[in-house]
Amino acid sequence: MLAKVYSCALIGLEGELVEVEVDISRAQLPNTAIVGLPDAAVQEAKERVRAAIRNGGLTWPFNTRIVVNLAPADLRKEGPSYDLPIAVGVLAASGQIVADLEDAVFIGELSLDGDVRAVHGVLPMVALARARGKKRAFVPAANAPEAALVREVEVFPVSSLASLTSHLLGAVPIERFPPGTGATEPELYRGTDFADIVGQEHVKRALEVAAAGGHNVIMRGPPGSGKTLLARAVPSILPPMSTTEALEVTRIYSVAALLPAGSGLVTTRPFRAPHHTISHAGLVGGGTMPRPGEITLCHRGVLFLDELPEFGPQVLEVLRQPIEDRVVTISRARMSVTFPANFSLIAAMNPCPCGYYGDPARECSCPPSAVSRYQRRISGPLLDRIDLFVDVPRVAYEKLASTAKAEPSATVAARVHQTRAVQRARFGDCGPGGTALNSEMNASQVRDHAQLQLSDDAGRLLRLAVEQLNLSARAFHRVLKLARTIADLAGSDRIEQPHVAESVQYRERAE
Numbered sequence: 001m002l003a004k005v006y007s008c009a010l011i012g013l014e015g016e017l018v019e020v021e022v023d024i025s026r027a028q029l030p031n032t033a034i035v036g037l038p039d040a041a042v043q044e045a046k047e048r049v050r051a052a053i054r055n056g057g058l059t060w061p062f063n064t065r066i067v068v069n070l071a072p073a074d075l076r077k078e079g080p081s082y083d084l085p086i087a088v089g090v091l092a093a094s095g096q097i098v099a100d101l102e103d104a105v106f107i108g109e110l111s112l113d114g115d116v117r118a119v120h121g122v123l124p125m126v127a128l129a130r131a132r133g134k135k136r137a138f139v140p141a142a143n144a145p146e147a148a149l150v151r152e153v154e155v156f157p158v159s160s161l162a163s164l165t166s167h168l169l170g171a172v173p174i175e176r177f178p179p180g181t182g183a184t185e186p187e188l189y190r191g192t193d194f195a196d197i198v199g200q201e202h203v204k205r206a207l208e209v210a211a212a213g214g215h216n217v218i219m220r221g222p223p224g225s226g227k228t229l230l231a232r233a234v235p236s237i238l239p240p241m242s243t244t245e246a247l248e249v250t251r252i253y254s255v256a257a258l259l260p261a262g263s264g265l266v267t268t269r270p271f272r273a274p275h276h277t278i279s280h281a282g283l284v285g286g287g288t289m290p291r292p293g294e295i296t297l298c299h300r301g302v303l304f305l306d307e308l309p310e311f312g313p314q315v316l317e318v319l320r321q322p323i324e325d326r327v328v329t330i331s332r333a334r335m336s337v338t339f340p341a342n343f344s345l346i347a348a349m350n351p352c353p354c355g356y357y358g359d360p361a362r363e364c365s366c367p368p369s370a371v372s373r374y375q376r377r378i379s380g381p382l383l384d385r386i387d388l389f390v391d392v393p394r395v396a397y398e399k400l401a402s403t404a405k406a407e408p409s410a411t412v413a414a415r416v417h418q419t420r421a422v423q424r425a426r427f428g429d430c431g432p433g434g435t436a437l438n439s440e441m442n443a444s445q446v447r448d449h450a451q452l453q454l455s456d457d458a459g460r461l462l463r464l465a466v467e468q469l470n471l472s473a474r475a476f477h478r479v480l481k482l483a484r485t486i487a488d489l490a491g492s493d494r495i496e497q498p499h500v501a502e503s504v505q506y507r508e509r510a511e
């Protein structure tokens, strides 16, 4: 007998419909074959499915030849998520389940005792099922909240093969999982608050400008000056994600198997701080079936590279393209997938190997050549993509000991939020890939929205800066983009002289 059930494959962040056909025929020598480009984990499904069926109180058809065909045949099938559809196919082909399964998809790994285990990528799979007109999704109970974000599909949380069988037979129905609200209720931020950081007003200001316009920042200063502390406080001043952004990020976390337990939607902006020993694949993504790396896991959030020069030159080099394009493409012989990678980069570094170059209180012990060599570890093309350079000096004792409270993050976040609204109004809702922030402006947008908005005073100052500081064309554009954000923060359409003056302060100063 032949049975057909539907499941889903995952390619990058997208689902793909897979037909699971099970054919059972009488045979002298019982055997089971899975065909249709399955990887090792799918091959092992036959053992798990057989054990799960037996241990679930069902019958494994004996003296039969079972052929499982996964179609389309040219799509590589990976992972254990085909266990459940294969089991359902075997039960249907052997007459143990009689039900119309045309409008349903089945996704899940089976344990030997018939329990259904969570798998990754359920959200994009169910989204695809909806696009293909499927009405019901049977998914592992732990994956039900993410699946239910696709509101139009009825989601049934499956805890075991036995319970699924009684549901399909109409004996004991599984209750539909309530559709997700899709509302973004940001969780309370529990990290460092700006109010807890003493002094460093100019650094906090730079981080506020960076957050408001989506600009990349490098902080430079001696050890213990608070660079790491400041960077880790940045999520506290970021605006909440829109529902669209939250769904984008949730899809990524679903595929990376990093969704927090029990929650459907990721509601806080990602903050990722990979260690400098990270591999190429860990950073940009990789694997035979490509999985997202850190630069995708921080999509719509912050990538924090602490101790920047410790990251190898190759590692920094691979960041260049994604920072420019805001996506990363991973090519494989069989396929090429593109992951989103639109993040703000925050980096921290010591000014030299010993850390004290330029420190008023302590002498630097590095030979001068070592200082410039250290700084040259960060390649020009990467530096070209940094809009703000900020020095972080050590805070004097009197300041550290003072008990005066600084401005709380919530107040700063409100300004950032407001400034982003200004940018949204300016650029419109141009969808994925379009300009959303000042930092993403192209040359003609810089001309229209920054250069042509300069007041006479501001124009004169900019001209002076370019001539006296010998700014490159790139640096000139950077100053304009930043000045645009600074004016937006001040609620000003025109870019005035003080906005340009502050912007020029953030340029790179070579030692």
Ligand SMILES: Nc1ncnc2c1ncn2[C@@H]1O[C@H](COP(=O)(O)OP(=O)(O)O)[C@@H](O)[C@H]1O
Pocket (backbone or CB within 6 Å): 196, 197, 198, 199, 200, 221, 222, 223, 224, 225, 226, 227, 228, 229, 230, 395
């Ligand atoms: N401005 C500051 N306000 C409050 N605590 C600070 C400040 N600067 C440094 N610290 C304290 O010093 C510690 C070391 O700072 P850290 O951020 O690790 O420095 P860096 O990364 O520059 O080496 C922090 O954990 C924090 O407790």
Ligand SMILES: [Mg+2]
Pocket (backbone or CB within 6 Å): 224, 227, 228, 229, 306, 348
């Ligand atoms: Mg540090």
